[in-house]
Amino acid sequence: MNFITDAAIKAVKELYNTDITADAISLQETRKEFEGQLTIVTFPFTRFSKKSPEQTGTEIGEYLKANVNEVSAFNVIKGFLNISIADDYWLNTLYNQILSADFAEPQYNGQKVMVEYSSPNTNKPLHLGHIRNNLLGYSVAQILAAAGYEVIKSNLVNDRGIHICKSMLAWQKFGNGETPESSGLKGDHLVGKYYVIFDKEYKKEIEALKAEGQTEDDAKKNAPLIKEAQLMLQKWEAGDEEVISLWKTMNSWVYAGFDETYKRLGVDFDKFYYESNTYLLGKDIIEEGLAKGVFFKKEDGSVWIDLTEDGLDQKLVLRADGTSVYITQDIGTALLKYNDFGMDKSIYVVGNEQDYHFKVLFLILQKLGKADTNSLFHLSYGMVDLPSGKMKSREGTVVDADDLMAEMEHTAKQRTEELGKVEGFSEEEKSALYHTIGMGALKYFLLKVDPKKRLLFDPNESVDFQGHTGPFIQYTHARIKSVLNRAGVDFTERTGVNTLADEERELIVLLNQFPDIITQAAEAYSPAVVANYVYELAKAYNKFYHEHSILQAEDEVSKKFRLQLSAASAKVIKKGMALLGIDVPERM
Structure with a gap:
């Protein structure tokens, strides 16, 4: 909300005769226990005001209320100025932005990024670790595309x-x-x-x-x-x-x-690379690096790089007999990918056991002048554990991906039938629904956690229609669609509503955050940002649903408005879940 930042800058100028920039304004979302939607931290301004944080906040709040039409009220808690934005502003936001067809649609930013994930070996099936890898890579690719990047999804297959x-x-x-x-x-x-x-x-x-x-x-x-x-x-x-x-x-x-x-x-993937085609790459680059003084040759003829000044150690890049080591191949493959696509960024989705390897690889590429510090990123993630005895793998040591997905669908079937959510469904529709719920449970549970964290995946806990889970959000979407299907309404024409209930305002505020959430998730390469946002949105919708009648609203104007708010909520939930690779059912 730039208008609040601009107004705060003017307030400081007029009240305290001091020029500040937008960087000096710390604007935050107001904590739920306080009144308001936006909070300005006033502590930094006390050196201009020569007053307490509370007095400073009160003076700035009074200025904003008097001079900014959108500010309806304020309160000060210690050094925090909580600002309430007028309902008219939120209604304009709903009709002019959130309900528009292009809300949260990507605006191409001119940047190209490659996300490499999966990287399986062709001597065994995919396992639970691969599932987290694939889901992270695919979701990050979806989020980056939504943030305006041109994205190439690649898979380097270890086939030799x-x-x-x-x-x-x-x-x-x-x-x-x-x-x-x-x-x-x-x-x-x-x-x-x-x-x-x-x-x-x-x-x-x-x-x-x-x-x-x-x-x-x-x-x-x-x-x-x-x-x-x-x-x-x-x-x-x-x-x-x-x-x-x-x-x-x-x-x-x-x-x-x-x-x-x-x-x-x-x-899915846009491009496959195979180690059988890339394992000899990189040797020419070693010669180039020797000529530049990036590498050095030992007496036995082996070639090394000294990274001790970077806090690492010496690293072998070519054996004495002239054969490649793994890092040699990775250097060559990195340049092959760049020559193929000329991307601005390259993201490697690989487990945290390879942290050291990628530090070395990125440093070598930078010292060779083949990459800068911002063009390479290792999306390092933690391992996934299962409660013992929950699932048996085919070999008894590793949890097989196919077995896990089948178990998820079976659990989804059991839980859905227990709750009676498939009445009137054909067998084909039931099968599709069990797959949607099972996969939604699996994906959401793995993606709601910060990628860097190790996590314990409990298949039973993940298929819970009431908890912090994928099925809860999926059921919320189906609930909204059920309401909408029972009432036809123009979702763009403005109603006569001009005041908002707390639950209605909270929903609009949350919906309005969606484009910023996409940006935050893209910058952090973290699907967890989107996952937790969609959960909060689903919770807020359910609170609104329970507090306010929709189809039996007190008047037609309120009914139409609440249907519009429901439609906007369903749209953002569906888009948000799609960024996680999760489908949402139309009915349950």
Whole structure:
């Protein structure tokens, strides 16, 4: 509200003969226990006024009330000036902005950003950690697009390396030609099955060698299976046709499985990168960095960067035999992505166990002159835990994404039927609703928490129609749509209402915040900002709904106004949830 800031600047000038800038005005949302919508912190002005914070606040408040039509009242609590904005202002805001078709629509800002997320390995299915990763990446991409960025959603697939060869070798030795079709398993689950088989058989060989007298380390190196896997990797890197053919076949199974999981989860990508195409990148950049003095060569021929002045350590970027390390590939891939899209920002959604890696990568790119400090961001997130015994995974160690989604839909079905919210639904409609509620519960629970925090995900708690949950917000939307469907109304024509009840005013104030919430969430790369805002909006609507009759309002003018307010609430709830990748049902 720039007019309040401008008026406060004039107040300080006229009352205390002092020029200040907008930066000196600390404007906040008024705390709920106090009257008003906006609060000015008056402590900084006492050095001009030579009076107490309370006296200063009272003088500025009186000035604003006398000189600003939109200010209807004020109160001062210690050093805080709480300002009440006139109902006419909020009604104008509702009709001129909130109810307009372009409210909170993106205005392109000329900036392009890439959000890289998912980054799966092609030797196993997606798991709970991948779910948080995918939901964060997709939601951040949605929020940035809503904030006016051109967004590219990318996925760097780890489709090569010794771990991939382990699955391939185990299938070759123990698979008997099994396929997704013959086994009835999704392709990613089938390949993951053989990764587990490799590990079991490998451990048997290690134990056998230890029984023969070898040490643990020697047994791990000398086990026939690991030697075969290493040989297979060498053959892959040499382009052996038989190995490449098997690799392509098994990867195709995995990709089909991933596609199914992504679709069910409701995420997608604009561009896929594959490590099999990028693992050799970066070597030329190392030569360039050596010439610039960014890197240095040790006596054995290995190439390093010294980051001790940056609070880190020395980091290997090229082995003595000239082969790449992981950071080399990441440098090359970062430049490949930039050459492809020329984005202004690149966001990497990766768990916090990789914090150090990304500090190193970003520093190297900056020292090479390939990026500045604002163009790279690691969206680091914490792990997700489950209450023990709530869910069993396919392998017994990791919670499988498909199993978790199926469990969520089952829980949503049970809870919805218990509450009798599917009367009159066909079986197809019920199935769609259970999916919508189950996915909404899962996504909301994971996204309402700040990404940096580790969280405990309780599937049962997440499917609660009364708590701080996705289903509560979804049910609120369905409730509003039910009211609207029973009454046709022009949602843009102004009514004769000119005074607002507290609950009506609170709703308009909250609705008006939505564009700023999008901006805040985009700046913080935090879906939690949107998630918690939509929850507060749903709570405020339910309070309004319980306090004021809508269809049985005291007069037609009030009825129409409350329907318009309901329509605006439904629109913003739907838009807000869409930024989280969550659908809202039209009826429940």
